[in-house]
Amino acid sequence: MTKWLAHARFIIGALALVFVVALAAPSGAQQPSSVNPTASSVKEDQLFKEMNRISGRCSIPDQKACTIEQPAGRDWREFHQKTLPWIGAIAILAMLVVLVIFYLMRGMVKLENGRSGRLIVRFNAFERGIHWMTATCFIVLAITGLNITFGKQTLLPLLGPDGFTTWSQWGKYAHNYLSFPFTLGVIVIALIWIAGNIPNRIDVEWFKRGGGIVGHDHPPAYRFNAGQKMIYWIVVLGGAAIAASGYILMFPFYTTDVTGMQWAQVAHGIVAVLFIAAMLGHIYIGTIGMEGAFEAMGTGTVDVNWAREHHSLWLEQENAKVGPNETQRQPVHPHATPAE
Numbered sequence: 478m479t480k481w482l483a484h485a486r487f488i489i490g491a492l493a494l495v496f497v498v499a500l501a502a503p504s505g506a507q508q509p510s511s512v513n514p515t516a517s518s519v520k521e522d523q524l525f526k527e528m529n530r531i532s533g534r535c536s537i538p539d540q541k542a543c544t545i546e547q548p549a550g551r552d553w554r555e556f557h558q559k560t561l562p563w564i565g566a567i568a569i570l571a572m573l574v575v576l577v578i579f580y581l582m583r584g585m586v587k588l589e590n591g592r593s594g595r596l597i598v599r600f601n602a603f604e605r606g607i608h609w610m611t612a613t614c615f616i617v618l619a620i621t622g623l624n625i626t627f628g629k630q631t632l633l634p635l636l637g638p639d640g641f642t643t644w645s646q647w648g649k650y651a652h653n654y655l656s657f658p659f660t661l662g663v664i665v666i667a668l669i670w671i672a673g674n675i676p677n678r679i680d681v682e683w684f685k686r687g688g689g690i691v692g693h694d695h696p697p698a699y700r701f702n703a704g705q706k707m708i709y710w711i712v713v714l715g716g717a718a719i720a721a722s723g724y725i726l727m728f729p730f731y732t733t734d735v736t737g738m739q740w741a742q743v744a745h746g747i748v749a750v751l752f753i754a755a756m757l758g759h760i761y762i763g764t765i766g767m768e769g770a771f772e773a774m775g776t777g778t779v780d781v782n783w784a785r786e787h788h789s790l791w792l793e794q795e796n797a798k799v800g801p802n803e804t805q806r807q808p809v810h811p812h813a814t815p816a817e
């Protein structure tokens with residue numbers, strides 16, 4: 478009897494359990510259809526397919542934030558991640574290859590008549606100070622800018638996420654703050670050297686005769702030859718373009734909309750990599766490419782023979798001003814001793 482009762486209790490308990498589960502099951506089964514976790518993304522996906530963009534309504538004041546994805550944004554991303562790195566790598570590496578080949582073939586452009594042992598002032602302390610201040614800013618801006626373009630592919634694997642984050646953060650501060658002295662430097666350079674950098678007929682002749690760099694000719698030139706004038710205009714116009722586009726990026730949406738921002742970034746990136754390639758050429762000529770050239774910006778004086786070979790008309794002008802004995806003086810540094 479007790480055994481029978483125990484069996485009956487077990488059967489009733491089991492039936493009750495089945496009943497409770499059966500009741501609960503339909504409500505559980507309804508759950509996915511009332512709260513569908515993928516429904517919004519399905520709508521987004523449909524929207525994206527139909528309109529090629531994802532945008533909607535949002536409650537914050539900045540209505541630009543309501544557009545999450547649009548075709549122009551994808552074009553910009555393609556440019557930033559692929560096109561610009563390719564343009565940059567080709568421009569900079571091609572310039573380096575050309576310079577190495579040129580150096581191997583031509584070597585340093587030597588002073589044909591050696592040094593005279595007499596010096597003439599080429600750049601005063603103010604000019605040299607502005608040049609080096611601007612050049613230093615340029616180099617830091619170039620390195621920290623290239624970090625934005627190439628850092629993720631090249632430095633992130635080497636430094637790891639933490640190291641790369643710290644470096645990029647400091648790089649970004651440097652890029653932002655050094656933009657101001659760089660802009661000032663470009664403006665001052667534009668003003669102090671414009672007089673000597675207006676193109677004239679002599680420049681055509683200079684180019685035709687290979688500028689004294691290709692071959693062994695010494696075409697006449699005033700204070701700045703046609704090659705230096707090119708560098709001047711690259712710095713002034715390139716500097717203006719890079720500063721204007723850079724400040725648009727630095728103060729987003731003050732002067733333009735999202736399309737303008739994208740164009741500013743495209744312009745900034747392209748001008749930057751071409752500018753860097755051009756400056757590599759400038760650095761080459763100013764250092765290992767030409768004997769005696771670095772002194773002009775280093776000490777401020779050049780050997781009179783250097784002036785005669787590379788800037789004969791300028792030397793004549795300087796001598797005419799006050800006479801050779803006033804403009805030329807004995808060397809005060811050891812490298813200016815006569816070659817013979």
Ligand code: HEM
Pocket residue numbers: 557561615618619621622623625626627649652653656657659660719720721722723724726727742745746749750752753
């Ligand atoms: C007034 C001067 C300049 C200002 C205001 C400026 C500003 C900026 C800003 C705000 C960015 C965007 C940074 C970011 O995405 O967080 C940038 C990127 C960049 N800058 Fe500059 N910059 C200046 C000069 C230069 C110079 C002289 C160079 C090179 C010689 C340069 C090379 C670059 C490069 C390569 C990028 C990255 C482009 C990219 O990959 O998207 N910048 N700059």
